[in-house]
Amino acid sequence: xxxxxxxxxxxxxxxxxxxxxxxxxxxxxxxxxxxxxxxxxxxxxxxxxxxxxxxxxxxxxxxxxxxxxxxxxxxxxxxxxxxxxxxxxxxxxxxxxxxxxxxxxxxxxxxxxxxxxxxxxxxxxxxxxxxxxxxxxxxxxxxxxxxxxxxxxxxxxxxxxxxxxxxxxxxxxxxxxxxxxxxxxxxxxxxxxxxxxxxxxxxxxxxxxxxxxxxxxxxxxxxxxxxxxxxxxxxxxxxxxxxxxxxxxxxxxxxxxxxxxxxxxxxxxxxxxxxxxxxxxxxxxxxxxxxxxxxxxxxxxxxxxxxxxxxxxxxxxxxxxxxxxxxxxxxxxxxxxxxxxxxxxxxxxxxxxxxxxxxxxxxxxxxxxxxxxxxxxxxxxxxxxxxxxxxxxxxxxxxxxxxxxxxxxxxxxxxxxxxxxxxxxxxxxxxxxxxxxxxxxxxxxxxxxxxxxxxxxxxxxxxxxxxxxxxxxxxxxxxxxxxxxxxxxxxxxxxxxxxxxxxxxxxxxxxxxxxxxxxxxxxxxxxxx
Amino acid sequence: xxxxxxxxxxxxxxxxxxxxxxxxxxxxxxxxxxxxxxxxxxxxxxxxxxxxxxxxxxxxxxxxxxxxxxxxxxxxxxxxxxxxxxxxxxxxxxxxxxxxxxxxxxxxxxxxxxxxxxxxxxxxxxxxxxxxxxxxxx
Numbered sequence: 128x129x130x131x132x133x134x135x136x137x138x139x140x141x142x143x144x145x146x147x148x149x150x151x152x153x154x155x156x157x158x159x160x161x162x163x164x165x166x167x168x169x170x171x172x173x174x175x176x177x178x179x180x181x182x183x184x185x186x187x188x189x190x191x192x193x194x195x196x197x198x199x200x201x202x203x204x205x206x207x208x209x210x211x212x213x214x215x216x217x218x219x220x221x222x223x224x225x226x227x228x229x230x231x232x233x234x235x236x237x238x239x240x241x242x243x244x245x246x247x248x249x250x251x252x253x254x255x256x257x258x259x260x261x262x263x264x265x266x267x268x269x270x271x272x273x274x275x276x277x278x279x280x281x282x283x284x285x286x287x288x289x290x291x292x293x294x295x296x297x298x299x300x301x302x303x304x305x306x307x308x309x310x311x312x313x314x315x316x317x318x319x320x321x322x323x324x325x326x327x328x329x330x331x332x333x334x335x336x337x338x339x340x341x342x343x344x345x346x347x348x349x350x351x352x353x354x355x356x357x358x359x360x361x362x363x364x365x366x367x368x369x370x371x372x373x374x375x376x377x378x379x380x381x382x383x384x385x386x387x388x389x390x391x392x393x394x395x396x397x398x399x400x401x402x403x404x405x406x407x408x409x410x411x412x413x414x415x416x417x418x419x420x421x422x423x424x425x426x427x428x429x430x431x432x433x434x435x436x437x438x439x440x441x442x443x444x445x446x447x448x449x450x451x452x453x454x455x456x457x458x459x460x461x462x463x464x465x466x467x468x469x470x471x472x473x474x475x476x477x478x479x480x481x482x483x484x485x486x487x488x489x490x491x492x493x494x495x496x497x498x499x500x501x502x503x504x505x506x507x508x509x510x511x512x513x514x515x516x517x518x519x520x521x522x523x524x525x526x527x528x529x530x531x532x533x534x535x536x537x538x539x540x541x542x543x544x545x546x547x548x549x550x551x552x553x554x555x556x557x558x559x560x561x562x563x564x565x566x567x568x569x570x571x572x573x574x575x576x577x578x579x580x581x582x583x584x585x586x587x588x589x590x591x592x593x594x595x596x597x598x599x600x601x602x603x604x605x606x607x608x609x610x611x612x613x614x615x616x617x618x619x620x621x622x623x624x625x626x627x628x629x630x631x632x633x634x635x636x637x638x639x640x641x642x643x644x645x646x647x648x649x650x651x652x653x654x655x656x
Numbered sequence: 657x658x659x660x661x662x663x664x665x666x667x668x669x670x671x672x673x674x675x676x677x678x679x680x681x682x683x684x685x686x687x688x689x690x691x692x693x694x695x696x697x698x699x700x701x702x703x704x705x706x707x708x709x710x711x712x713x714x715x716x717x718x719x720x721x722x723x724x725x726x727x728x729x730x731x732x733x734x735x736x737x738x739x740x741x742x743x744x745x746x747x748x749x750x751x752x753x754x755x756x757x758x759x760x761x762x763x764x765x766x767x768x769x770x771x772x773x774x775x776x777x778x779x780x781x782x783x784x785x786x787x788x789x790x791x792x793x794x
Binding site: 434440443445448 | 667669676677740761762763764765
């Protein structure tokens, strides 16, 4: 007897057509209560089909009631849904409750079709997006077609069953032994005929996992094993696989279900990647050394060039001015002045380039001496006064006494002269220069501001590059593009920082220098005389 | 005129320049092209201000200075190194006491004249051949 509980006429008719086709006696009810009363306790119904769309209470609790009343052995319960996505319709808790069937009408029909093979029925179940639980045939289908190798192993370590997935590790013949190690192609298992017999097996994770799964009744999840297998031309290679096991009872015998995921390819790729990284480090080190050598070469080249230029410059610099006295014609004198100014430019370029080189040399420690910052700045301003006057500049020293700093006096003077000369060079005549300072316990920040042409962000980012000129088209004999590079060297030598700020073109520029208030080693500082 | 300045440089242009610059200040100098020639002049009795180039072939300025000491020719001379090299080499440490000054190439003509005159004045304060030690720059 089959009982169908549904309040929907169409469903009732559809189901009765199917059942009649297979000569199944049936009763139709429309409420949960009727289900229970329709079932005779002495003659329990063979199947109960519950329409989950019927308005007759919670189908799951009804399902449990039926179970309690008749027992799962005698009565099979079907939950009927015509939704493609049955899980969305069914309340949670419908799965794992024994012989429960979830499916639509097509699936229900397949249930009563005696000619269908288990595999066909499996396919039919899939066509309504449902999977049958509890059927051994279908379980076998899943087992056989699962896309990873699965082995059923007996307590002796013999493979009882393997799925149809192409096993990448094929034992030599597969017949002489069905031992798991042998089947997986392990050289030691093939030698001894059994997994776990060779001395090497003591450290083998596979044999340990099998032993412990059996003995301690525990699961292993994705443990990585490594097996030495035979490869081409009598050589061997290692395979890497993730092994998962679970103990299970079949025919009162404890067996092991073993899943294998091959990660050999992954590990090989990882090794290649690691080797590639190692090579990359070597390559980087080599390239760095090459760059270092080139930098040394550059230094040596500049040094040599500097020397070679200095000697021939000597007569030019020393003798050209002598002609001033001898020339009467103003045009000749103009020509001479042009030659002298160009010679001076080359001379300055050579001298400054070599200065920068000396500053770049490591180990050139500044000779630190405690000085009064304001006084030192005034000294430099006094030296620079003729240039300021010539260009109609005013300079204000706003440094408030008393601040004493450890600086190399020669380098500090060079630094400040560079900044002042830049301020004059890049401001229209009659500009204003302001020197200021801020202090704290750790450091002193000196600033030199001008009212000049200012800078764009792009220019700001490059001002410390050697030979950089903000406007390359400027054939300015007074500018070498080295001043700030030299300043940066000097500030670095003092353990300080230097940076340039400008609100934009035409809005002036400020150079900031931060110098430590104390020398790194007090002993190296001499007190000013 | 008693020549009490000697320029030692392998570069004829530098020798000529020094001589010309000094001549403009009514100072005369003898010019030689090598350390060997310089020693020869000293052996022949030259005493005075020596403007000695450092980088010269075969025997450089430092070698020349050492040879002078070895042969006892240092006395009565003021040595001023004439150099285009930026950083003085290690020899400087052992020989720096024998060098009074450094003149960098290319030099400012007025500066060279002033230097030459100043050192000549030191020489005048001590009898020729009696050395100038004991006289300090200050």
